[in-house]
Amino acid sequence: MRFILALLLLSTLAYALPFSLVKHETSKEIGPTLFVIGGIHGNEPGSYFAASILTQYYTITKGNLWVIPNLNHKSIMMNSRGVNGDMNRKFADIDIDDMDYQxxxxxxKIITDPQVDLILNLHDGHGFYRKEYKNTIFNPGAWGQTCVIDQGVLDCDHPYKDLDKIASTISRSLNDGLIQDHHTFYVRNTNTRFDDEAMKHSLTFFAINHNKPAFALETSKNLPTLEEKVFYQLRAIEGYMQYMGITYARPFELTAEKLKEIIKRNGNVTINNNIHLNLENLRAGLSFVPLKSEGNDxxxxxxxxxxxxxxxxxNLYIGNQMVSSLSPSIHLSGECSEEMRIEVDGKEEKLNFAKEYLITTDVMIVNKSLARANIIGFTREGRxxxxxxxxxxxxxxxxxxxxxxxKAYRVEFYRDNNFCGMTLIHFK
Ligand SMILES: [Zn+2]
Incomplete structure (x- = not known):
């Protein structure tokens, strides 16, 4: 976990990308590289929660896996297909003034990186694709439960040039383990060059025109739960890895039930390096959170x-879900440089800001400095x-x-009226 975060941070710093690029690489052996893109459309959570789980939980033991979990992050938070229009129609040409340009x-640049061997663009699409029209959900115009290709075979020589054959292999293996029979996967060939004006502007068409095998993977928006969408996305991605000879490990059994539990794990947030909030069970709204007037990190x-x-x-988000909304109380940054200590259940240790302390019975802030501790929700008269x-x-x-x-309360430290930091005390 720490390793992944370090990578995430590194890639963000190195290229200052407007999204996260997480690289799971095996240094010992150069193998094929699969590049997975989640979140091109902000209202398709199956796509970005699957990509996010790939970055957090999968280990690669042979070959390489590159993942963008949050391509269109603002649209994801707003649960909108695209706050600046459809990003998947901007790959043939894009105005330099377009908000999505960067x-x-x-x-x-990443798609055309020589190391990338195969590209997957993840989506949740409408309905369930069928060759014959049955109704508005099951029909030839639906995108759900398809492996989409722009043409049968790539124009150049490439080990993965046979797009139709690969997509058919993946669909077949997906159909071996459906949650319900009508979730069947099909290959949908858009014949982009001849038949599909709109798709000529898509990510995958850009990729294949740069001699990169690329597929769109569409689970159905009409699946009843998010975990079922993520289940099919991950099974398909694993299918592609197996096809390419990329080996991997994941610390959980791939079932919709298990994914439901994993999707709920929100993790935590550190603000300005001096506030820590656990997002697992956080209240929908917090008041008087000491922040700076601007430039909060x-x-x-x-x-x-x-x-x-x-x-x-x-407002704090995980994907398209708002977890909590913070009302700020604006403070200048204070300096509380003298060491403070905390006594947790009778055992004293150094106190750190932006940390959560677990308490069984009682807690005491041990402080001889000029800083003032404000235990929010606790008052003792005259103090x-x-x-x-x-x-x-x-x-x-x-x-x-x-x-x-x-059970969890804030302890805030001030010097004069300037905010130094916060620590959490969490009773078990
Ligand atoms: Zn989409």
């Missing part, structure tokens, strides 16, 4: 974590600084808890 331009452990400001609030007194869960007014179980 994303599309950087992505094209939000660092999420989840690849789909993001922040959007709206009407003075800082301004709440250091150096033992506190138990019973001492709290539960309406100040940050979690839904009313």
């Amino acid at each position: 994303i599309v331009d950087e992505l094209k 939000f660092n999420f452990t989840h690849p789909l974590g993001g922040m959007m400001q709206n009407k003075g609030k800082y 301004v600084d709440e250091s150096n007194m033992r506190v138990t869960l019973r001492d709290f007014d539960t309406k100040y808890a940050i979690d839904k179980d009313a």
